[in-house]
Amino acid sequence: MHLFVMAGFIGLAVTGFSLAFSSRPWAQAIAWLAGGAGGLRSFHRFFAAITYGCVILHLGWLVYFKAVLKGRLTGPDSLFPRIKDLRDFIAHGAYIFGKGRTPQFDRFSYWEKFDYWAILIGMNTMGLTGLILLFPHFFTSLFPGYFVNLAQVLHLYEAIMAVALKFVVHIVTTHLRPEVFPIDKSIFNGRRKRASSTGAVIFFLILAGGSHGGNSYAAGVELMPLTEQGRARLCLDCHRLPNINTNEGARDSQVFCLECHGKDSCARQTGVSLKVDMETFGSGRHRYQACITCHKDVAGSPHKSESGGVCKDCHYLHDDSAAGDPHLRVQCQACHRKSPFNQYDAERDLVILARKDDKGLPLALLDHGLSDVSDGEICARCHRSGNKVGAASSVLPGKGIFCIICHSAPLSIGHWSFGAAFLIFLGGLYGMFFLWFRGRIGHEETSAHRKISLAGEGLWQTVFSRRLPRLLSVFLFDVLLQRRLLKESVSRWFSHSLIYYGFLGKFALACLSLFSYGLLPQGRLSLALLDKNNWIAASLNDLFGTIILLGIMIALARRMITRPSHVLTEEQDSLALLIIGMVALSGFVVEGARIAVTGIPSYKAFYSFIGYPVAGLLRLFGVTWGDFYGYLWWIHALLWMSFFAWLPFGKIKHIIAAPLTLLVREAGEKQDMEGR
Template sequence: MKFRDADCELQNGRQHHKDRDNMGKRVMRRFIKGILFLSICLASLLTLFIWNAEADKSRPMMSPVLEGKTRDCLDCHRFPNVQTNAGAFASQAFCLECHQKDTCVKTIDKEKISLKIDPMEIRKGRHAFVACIQCHTDVARSPHQSKTGAQCLECHPVHNGAGEIHAPHLRVQCQACHGVSEFVYFDKHTDQVRPSHINDKKIPIGLTDHDLQDTTRADFCERCHTPGNKVGAAHTVLPSKSFICIMCHDVSLTMGGPVFWVAFILLILGILFTVLFWFQGSVQGEKKSMHRKIGLVSESIWGTFFSRDFFTILKTILLDVILQRRLLQESVKRWFIHSLIFLPILFRFSMSIFTFFVSRIGPESSLAVILIDKNSGFTAFVNDLCGILILLGIVLAALQRLIIKPPHVVSEAKDNVALLLIGLLVLLGFLAEGVRILMTQVPPEVGIYSFIGYPISRLLSFTHIQWTAIYPYLWWAHAGVGAAFVAYLPFGKMRHMFNTPLTLLLNYKMK
């Protein structure tokens, strides 16, 4: 038995060694096959590379010889310090080796388009000391093609609201206005007005001009704002919003037009007449001297502000002026209706003031862009929400005064005028917003935040009206009603907006 066991163990050992040898051979064969496969792949890639290199010898990207000497690798494969003038000039010289030659062309639809750049256009312009790759940020690569174009916003902030160009133009690419080419189009993929690569005859054109458009020309804006334009711009150039529109809109410190001048003058005259009327009575016992009355009132006002009771006065203004505590104590219904009108207007006014300062202090910040963009989700939603609340308050107030007529409500013509002006102002605003969304082709995923204006734009889309021609009239109608409302403030019952805070302030001082 012992000899048999030993023989079996010997046979098992031989079989184990044989299996191990076979496994090693299989692994070696697989390894050799893998090496052969990789060698074939590398050889194919090398052949393809050599073939492409031979094919491109007729048009090398950069000349291997410069001024009779073989170029160093770092002549091309380096990144100069573009923050210095020398580095900027080095970057420009590198690009101009090709782009100042007549042979620098590309072919589109069998048409040869010149990519030649005149160096003097760069030297005499504002970007003389700016490297090419600081604007064209995605061209220093292979393939040598730009997908984004010049990135002006890398250095320049957006236009801060209704300034010299009357609107921020956030959906207009900078080159569409500031470039020399007059051909522009609306790109639905990027949701922007962009320079066109073809002219009006459908012939491809090169956009290599580095001159900047003269923005002081009288016809500067007519590239887009002309009858029959294809970019959704109004047929005529509209003025910027006047600063008297700050009650609801982001504005600049400009008057905007004659109608706003008239409204502003009437507002100032109304305030002066109101102040003179106040001083017809006695002030702290003084009945005759106007100089003395003005001095006493000024002393009372400044003395109140710079007193220990300053925060108490702020509390009174918050509760009695903003939250209208006294009106709430008299009637919840009246407080509710008045708040629907007053609080949204106050909120829009506060947001306009906040937007004005943010856009001037940090125009490049994302917060400023959100606030000045009428299509941004937050701004569009807040504007429509405030507008519909005001309109609801106007409807309830009209029902209260004209139909229900409770005993405590005395309906006068001047009250109805105020309701009519505010209601008409909001309605025209919603209609103008709907037309703007329609003609500028705001996409649904953006326009949906304007939950009143966007449905109006969808309804208007079923009509066959050229809204780009109608929009200027709607804009002026809205502006005219707004100017009339501002001019009416010191003459009707709306003057309590000035009277109430001042009366509370003076009465508190006299306690």
């Protein structure tokens, strides 16, 4: 318990202070390791769950101790305060100043009780204020809005006090006492000695240190002239930056900017107006955001913004369920702003919000209203025939859950056609299991419900038995490494393994992408795996696809050309190989078309060592592939959906059945041997 509390507390301190003091270099370094502010927030909530889970567990133990074990929560052996603690505090203070003897403490001294209750109350305070900050919309429906600001202040300063208490008072009075130095081993063995007076002396010295010699620090410092109220002047009396994290501070910051940008005369030298339309801005989602929250590079000299609004500091990138990986090359404003003009910036390889319209006239771009991205017309800005931003002319759906076999994809169904294929697949699985559970168990006729129950019981007994290492060995050598197939035929094992490991590699890469994005949406690894043009994702995807195609070619050659006598070729075998080969081949064609349409620079596209040459071949046809890309994409998707839906019905269902059969057979044989 102590280990979990300690780990959670340290994690909360590191991530919380990195968020609170984000402008400091050390905080920026920690944020970089965590994948940005979003990663820090995720880690902070994770550590909060651990720490507060320990608090709830401790409170539950107190209830159990009192209600079930009939223990006492008060008395000399308890952590609950007593009148004697106040007497001990006074008597011990007198002892420290030479006015008496040290008192006889209870099992827990008054400073240990202070330490305990400070952390217990502090954790609940931190938990409550943290929940208010995590769910502001819910709590502002119950309380006034300033409760959020109050919670933000209390959360920070309570954290500072908690860290000071733990890392100064607790460490010093607990572990640096002479009788236990260098560490109190009770945190490991649960056994502790009765409190001594040494810790109390240190505790008193820490309390006294705040006032002792405090005036000597200010001696000799020349103060600024006093104000009319007799208070010393501060720099911030004139040069004051409002707290832009509050609604009031954000409004103050906006008023400061509107002193210029609210006038009709505010314009560029080209005549483009720089006046902000406060009617649209005041009714938008960002009305309570300070201008410099988004326009970070304007608060300096020269007063000019090069980057425009920076969205990624507050908002996560879209995953495949919303916009898909191709939109990693699209600036947020290109979709979410109301301006209908976008352009491709070749220097940054990015689709950005255009500064000029189709006639070359400069745009003001001061309408801060946001587009309704649920409206399909927004996508038509880029996804239209003849566009100049490298987009397909048709809008394609996001990928579904069973695309994860080869691609990074969300855990959602996606397009309705994907859902139909998935339902057929589930129906086939149901038929497979229904057929399996129609058999007998020995000579006993039992219901399917009873068989499922026995199967679950056997699985439970197998997992928690000595048979588990043997089953893991079977899974490793017979399922993953295909040992039995290798013993039968090396050439058959080689072709089968190429197909198997090709799909396994793509599936592992997709799962890693999904896991990485869920944990650190802004992390470098997440962005690298989501971006098809990144050298890691591009080279690995092409490598695994090439391995699959090579395995298909070898398998077809064995069945169609060499035809060994022991190989029996059926129509289902050829059909399965043909569909898998067409899926892999069409995938490379789609990738080549994507590279040709988007105009990815060669220094990026080069890593797609199959897709890039295919793109070069497609360009030779002189066709506008943006108009045909949607058809190619749907051909690839329909081929995969057909294979996926057919999987539980054809001979290819051994992909699912063979591993289960091997494991069940091994578990059954071992159980029979143990029964004998």
